[in-house]
Amino acid sequence: MLETAGQVTQRLNRFGLRLVVREEIRPVLYLLLMAILAGTWKWWNAWTFAAVLQVTTIVYHVILVKKNPEVLNARGTRQQGTKTVDKWLLGTMALLGLAVPVIAALEVGEAGWTAPLWMLTAGVALVVCGMVGITWSMAVNRHFEVTVRIQQDRQHRVITGGPYAYLRHPGYAFGLLAVIGCPLVLGSSWAMLATACLTVVLVVRTAFEDRTLQKELEGYRDYKVKVRWRLVPGVW
Numbered sequence: 001m002l003e004t005a006g007q008v009t010q011r012l013n014r015f016g017l018r019l020v021v022r023e024e025i026r027p028v029l030y031l032l033l034m035a036i037l038a039g040t041w042k043w044w045n046a047w048t049f050a051a052v053l054q055v056t057t058i059v060y061h062v063i064l065v066k067k068n069p070e071v072l073n074a075r076g077t078r079q080q081g082t083k084t085v086d087k088w089l090l091g092t093m094a095l096l097g098l099a100v101p102v103i104a105a106l107e108v109g110e111a112g113w114t115a116p117l118w119m120l121t122a123g124v125a126l127v128v129c130g131m132v133g134i135t136w137s138m139a140v141n142r143h144f145e146v147t148v149r150i151q152q153d154r155q156h157r158v159i160t161g162g163p164y165a166y167l168r169h170p171g172y173a174f175g176l177l178a179v180i181g182c183p184l185v186l187g188s189s190w191a192m193l194a195t196a197c198l199t200v201v202l203v204v205r206t207a208f209e210d211r212t213l214q215k216e217l218e219g220y221r222d223y224k225v226k227v228r229w230r231l232v233p234g235v236w
Contacts, residue, residue: 011069015076020061035040035103038109045108045115049101049185052124056131062139067139074154075146083212084146089205090147091097097179104188115187126181133174135147137163140179148209156221160227168223168230176231185234206231 011019031050035041060143064072115123138144139161143151150156162172179198183191212228232235 012067013073013076016069016073017076019072020065020075023057024054026160027051027057030101034105034109037102038103040109040151043105043109045120045186046101046105048120048124049182052127052185056128059235060131060135061065063135064138068142070142071138071144074142075144078147078205079145079149079151079153081149083149083205083208083236085192086135086205089201089208093198093205096194096201099194100182100188100191100198101186103194104183104186104191107188107190108186115184119184119187123181123184123186124135127185129179130176133163133177136172137171140164141171147207148212150212157216158217158223161222165227166229168210168227169206172202173231176202204233 027050030053031046034043034046038046040116061072076102076196114120127160139162141159143154143159146152163174167173176199179195179202182187183195210224
């Protein structure tokens with residue numbers, strides 16, 4: 001059953017509530033931005049993009065409010081101890097993520113060009129699969145914060161359940177699927193370039209976080225022996 005408003009406010013603090021509100025209005029803001037840049041509301045790829053993000057975000061919040069509200073509360077505010085390098089990496093990822101709909105709107109939005117059905121379908125499938133995987137990862141990991149840090153204040157420990165039994169960084173792996181799917185939904189070739197850059201930064205951040213955890217988190221090196229792959233099974 002869906003949570004009532006009262007039950008949600010009981011589970012989330014003010015930081016978690018603000019995070020949920022920000023993430024729920026983001027697809028609407030994306031649609032508004034793309035319509036303005038494209039100069040038209042009749043670009044159906046943009047509507048599909050916003051709709052997929054909106055629906056998956058709602059499902060993501062419903063599940064996490066019930067299964068792991070603590071992670072939403074933690075992600076709602078920047079915590080002390082965040083690595084300086086990660087602040088730069090996170091900022092770069094945010095800019096590149098925003099660049100995808102912006103570039104797509106400037107490239108194909110004005111013409112109202114619609115991506116081929118196979119491209120649109122593949123893009124939607126990747127975004128949905130990515131969001132499902134991210135939700136799964138966050139549902140089992142109370143330490144899934146926004147930034148890289150050793151969470152001594154939250155009794156940081158190694159998580160080995162769920163997707164972490166197969167990959168050391170499943171959140172990044174599933175996030176990569178969603179990232180690749182976005183320019184396909186929008187039907188933009190130039191946005192794929194921004195996605196390629198974002199993928200590189202994501203891989204760098206994965207390596208940085210993994211190295212940090214190996215150095216500073218007790219038990220992580222033993223976990224690394226048991227779970228070999230960081231991001232892509234059989235590859236890396």
